Amino acid sequence: MRIIPSVVAAALTAAVSVQAQQLSGAGATFPAPLYQRWSVEYNKQVPAIQVNYQSVGSGAGVKNFLQGVVDFGASDAAMTDAEIAKSPRGAVMIPATAGSVVLAYNLPDIKNLRLSRAALVGIFLGKITKWNDPAIVECNPGTPLPPTAINVAFRSDGSGTTFVFTQHLAAISPEFDEEVGADKSVVFPVGIGGKGNEGVTALVKQTPGTIGYVEFGYAEQNGLSCAAIENKSGQFVAPTAESGAAALASVELPENLRAWPVDPAAPGAYPITTFTWLLLYKKYDDAAKLKALKDFVTYGLTEGQSLATQLGYIPLPEAVVAKANAALGTVE
Amino acid sequence: MAVPAAAANDPISAPVRTGPDYFLWLCRAASLAAIFVLGWIFWEIFQEALPALEEFGASFLSGASWQPNRDRYGVLPFLVGTVATALIALLIALPPGLAIAIFLSEDFLPLPARQFVRFVVELLAAIPSVVYGLWGIFVVIPIIQQVGTWCAERFPDVPFLAGPAYGNSLLTASVVLALMILPTITAISRSSLVAVPRTLREGAYALGATRWETIFGVILPTAAPGVVAATILALGRAMGETMAVAMLIGNSSRLSWSLFAPSGTLASLLANQFGEAEGMQVAALMYAALVLVALTLAVNFAGEAVLRYTEKRTAGIR
Numbered sequence: 001m002r003i004i005p006s007v008v009a010a011a012l013t014a015a016v017s018v019q020a021q022q023l024s025g026a027g028a029t030f031p032a033p034l035y036q037r038w039s040v041e042y043n044k045q046v047p048a049i050q051v052n053y054q055s056v057g058s059g060a061g062v063k064n065f066l067q068g069v070v071d072f073g074a075s076d077a078a079m080t081d082a083e084i085a086k087s088p089r090g091a092v093m094i095p096a097t098a099g100s101v102v103l104a105y106n107l108p109d110i111k112n113l114r115l116s117r118a119a120l121v122g123i124f125l126g127k128i129t130k131w132n133d134p135a136i137v138e139c140n141p142g143t144p145l146p147p148t149a150i151n152v153a154f155r156s157d158g159s160g161t162t163f164v165f166t167q168h169l170a171a172i173s174p175e176f177d178e179e180v181g182a183d184k185s186v187v188f189p190v191g192i193g194g195k196g197n198e199g200v201t202a203l204v205k206q207t208p209g210t211i212g213y214v215e216f217g218y219a220e221q222n223g224l225s226c227a228a229i230e231n232k233s234g235q236f237v238a239p240t241a242e243s244g245a246a247a248l249a250s251v252e253l254p255e256n257l258r259a260w261p262v263d264p265a266a267p268g269a270y271p272i273t274t275f276t277w278l279l280l281y282k283k284y285d286d287a288a289k290l291k292a293l294k295d296f297v298t299y300g301l302t303e304g305q306s307l308a309t310q311l312g313y314i315p316l317p318e319a320v321v322a323k324a325n326a327a328l329g330t331v332e
Numbered sequence: 333m334a335v336p337a338a339a340a341n342d343p344i345s346a347p348v349r350t351g352p353d354y355f356l357w358l359c360r361a362a363s364l365a366a367i368f369v370l371g372w373i374f375w376e377i378f379q380e381a382l383p384a385l386e387e388f389g390a391s392f393l394s395g396a397s398w399q400p401n402r403d404r405y406g407v408l409p410f411l412v413g414t415v416a417t418a419l420i421a422l423l424i425a426l427p428p429g430l431a432i433a434i435f436l437s438e439d440f441l442p443l444p445a446r447q448f449v450r451f452v453v454e455l456l457a458a459i460p461s462v463v464y465g466l467w468g469i470f471v472v473i474p475i476i477q478q479v480g481t482w483c484a485e486r487f488p489d490v491p492f493l494a495g496p497a498y499g500n501s502l503l504t505a506s507v508v509l510a511l512m513i514l515p516t517i518t519a520i521s522r523s524s525l526v527a528v529p530r531t532l533r534e535g536a537y538a539l540g541a542t543r544w545e546t547i548f549g550v551i552l553p554t555a556a557p558g559v560v561a562a563t564i565l566a567l568g569r570a571m572g573e574t575m576a577v578a579m580l581i582g583n584s585s586r587l588s589w590s591l592f593a594p595s596g597t598l599a600s601l602l603a604n605q606f607g608e609a610e611g612m613q614v615a616a617l618m619y620a621a622l623v624l625v626a627l628t629l630a631v632n633f634a635g636e637a638v639l640r641y642t643e644k645r646t647a648g649i650r
Binding site: 057059157184186187189191195199 | 397399469496586
């Protein structure tokens, strides 16, 4: 019985879709759940616009964007100046949402682990190998840390998450910068690699004593404990929407809107936070397509932001939204 | 090709045919297309790998560090991981695989029961790789971790068993690979054992040999080249396996002697890094793909060659 209305609806959509404007985008996996949600919600409001977003990874997103096979791209690492120079139709980078990278750990009896900068870097450089190392004990007074080995879990695939995480570690430790460096795929001197956020999550969940970095939303959905991290002002800050927003607010975005709160100094700011960007061309030939795209991005920057918190992302600060809207205005 | 053509000209076996033989041309086109695609794949990978080939040359194979952010690419850890997992998997799978093949080629069980066992073993080959990976995560990893921790405590001085023992390790990947290649070993070994002429077996019995003396003294040596071929083909399969390995091996590019340390293979490296690779990293990954294709092709050629040799030999005995 329920088939009939849906068949009618399908027939109607087919009739409408002669007019429907299709927009295709591809890129970062990290904001994909949010973009896809925007697409669904926006389609309910404006059935004439259909947005398809493929989460193929930031690198592939930039590649597709440069080849001109999509209407917009998306990347956690924005685009480099060299990449922008290669784009025949120019590029406008619009911050669309933000998120934190958290340190998820598996110590069954310990809920509020705190990690100083020295401890964090030490663990990921393989210098600190036991949970009861003095560097960790020092910042967790009164917590009974076990004398067991620390298992480190990292992302084995190239990812924006690794980029943001290593960028922070390299910023706070010259030694880390020297030995490992910052990039989408790096070689950590310790640990095991899991593929994707889900891979690292599985590694952390499965073995007590494991610590790994994942997106905030992922850790939250899977009920992982996350460590409070020492920020530049010496505070231990747990990852929350508020502490992430504080980090974002501390960044003054330059004209191209590409900046990272690599090591925010603001008190209460969670230190490992990043924007993620939509990549738009400077010029579109098809006026109808341009209008549809602008409408969709405007929706994302306004109403769409309220969906961010639900899905574990951080809504953009007002000032950033204003700048993003201004940048959107330059697209022709 | 020559045989059907001759038959077509034979007035007795073939009715009068006019016009070209379309089916023959279809078959020719299909087989040529297969060869063409293989060549195309090789060419394409080679083209893409060219920048890395020119940049790194042979040092790519001996370099032990793979650091995309420094544009330093050495594939040795992955080469070692590929060969080591495949060989260990073979070491684990060969004895039971061969034992099952012998069991199924003898009349220990009535024929329907043997058919059933054979069917079940061959069914192992039909399980998707990702399912083996999941099974490995939930079953093999916890076991290997416990065994590894125990070994590392008992034998701290043996480099192969050194700790800290990780669940995602070289050995975990090898154990699951062993299960995946078991059907290959069993199926090919069994057919070469079955192909041993009855007369040889009867001759051995006539000389007063027991069943076991017959199996180990006559049947196995006669079928040996087939068993070797099975082994080599299984090795090729183990080297190219991607998904299950990527899920289980720990994806580390550090060289280690320990079986319980995370490692990586060429196939898992490609699966992990290709999506986000840029510039020289793409070329380096293509170079790694070229190495992998060359390795598996060489192994498969060897297996095929030995298999042909067997067929000729048993044909001679018959």
